[in-house]
Amino acid sequence: MSDVKTIGVLTSGGDAPGMNAAIRAVVRSGLYYGFKVLGIRKGFNGLINGEIEEMTARSVGDIIQKGGTILQTARSALFKTEEGLNKAMSMAKVFGIDALVVIGGDGSYKGARDISKLGMNVVCIPGTIDNDIGCTEYTIGYDTALNTVQDAIDKIRDTAYSHERCSVLEVMGRHAGYIAVNVSISGGAEAVILPEKPFDLEKDVLKPIIEGRNRGKRNYTVIVAEGVEGKAIEIAKEITERTGIEARATILGHIQRGGSPTVQDRVMASRMGLKAVEVLKEGKRNRVIAVKNSAIIDLDLDEALQMKKDLPEELILLSKILSL
Numbered sequence: 001m002s003d004v005k006t007i008g009v010l011t012s013g014g015d016a017p018g019m020n021a022a023i024r025a026v027v028r029s030g031l032y033y034g035f036k037v038l039g040i041r042k043g044f045n046g047l048i049n050g051e052i053e054e055m056t057a058r059s060v061g062d063i064i065q066k067g068g069t070i071l072q073t074a075r076s077a078l079f080k081t082e083e084g085l086n087k088a089m090s091m092a093k094v095f096g097i098d099a100l101v102v103i104g105g106d107g108s109y110k111g112a113r114d115i116s117k118l119g120m121n122v123v124c125i126p127g128t129i130d131n132d133i134g135c136t137e138y139t140i141g142y143d144t145a146l147n148t149v150q151d152a153i154d155k156i157r158d159t160a161y162s163h164e165r166c167s168v169l170e171v172m173g174r175h176a177g178y179i180a181v182n183v184s185i186s187g188g189a190e191a192v193i194l195p196e197k198p199f200d201l202e203k204d205v206l207k208p209i210i211e212g213r214n215r216g217k218r219n220y221t222v223i224v225a226e227g228v229e230g231k232a233i234e235i236a237k238e239i240t241e242r243t244g245i246e247a248r249a250t251i252l253g254h255i256q257r258g259g260s261p262t263v264q265d266r267v268m269a270s271r272m273g274l275k276a277v278e279v280l281k282e283g284k285r286n287r288v289i290a291v292k293n294s295a296i297i298d299l300d301l302d303e304a305l306q307m308k309k310d311l312p313e314e315l316i317l318l319s320k321i322l323s324l
Helices: 019-032 043-049 082-094 106-116 142-163 178-186 201-214 232-243 253-257 263-281 301-306 313-322
Strands: 006-011 036-040 052-054 099-104 121-126 166-171 191-193 220-225 247-251 287-292 295-300
Touching (some): 019 263, 121 263, 201 220, 295 301
Parallel strands (some): 006 099, 099 121, 166 247
Antiparallel strands (some): 036 052
16 A cells, blocks of 8 residues: 655656646546645756645646746756755655656656755656656657748648759657657658668768659658758758758757647656556556557556667658659
8 A cells, every 4th residue: 555645746858749648647646546646846956845735626727738837947066066956855745745746858757866866755757858758658748849940841842843942851859860850750850860770971861862853743841850960951961962852950849848749649648647646546656657659557667767678660761652
């Protein structure tokens, strides 16, 4: 049985569409199972400063459709220090917090692990548009980000066709190419440049564009993941100079993090939020919620942080084949 009576929930690191759905699920599931639930504003920084308030079923009403996070988020340099961790733990004791549900990426997981070493019970929920957490097949916000990028590609292609241009789009993902490779397939790109794969500009970018022009194509799309050396602006300049095709770079930036979450993100976030509360109800300690074969599971936090995942080679091959 669990000795947890009060749960604190926070969002940390970069925001992601669907975080509000996860918060809502944690709060309402927690109340359903008899826990007191406290919302912590501005991530671990808010925990240090005591920006904490009790949550009710109504305080999470009308938020499931909203992007971002109602609890706000921040990155805390102080929390990475011994002084910051001790302050956070002391504040948790002041508010009677027995367990923390942390919604965020791998950096947030590491913060959760650090405070767990001081005795706090933590459960982590994967929330990042990058889908780059090794222990889970899916992260909250990923599907919404994909759809946002696809919408942008469709709009940019309309104007690129009118001017017979090449559009070079830089998409987010940090050092992972999950967004880039998937939208290259869904958007019919001529080339995709990924941080996981070394690329040759002539062979991987210029050649397919020129071959496409010679087959009668009138617009071209190149997707560049943000973690790649030699980014969109430089690549667009090279394309223009070496092919004579006018290339324009578009850096989509933080538009990819905003917007109303898709059905998939709302449902997955809700399932994960419920699972986090159930894990605490079962008396488990220091767990990570993850998706494996579409099932919601929980894993040991330390083991989860050691896990890695690779970008599927079949997606890279598919993108190349379909660009012909």
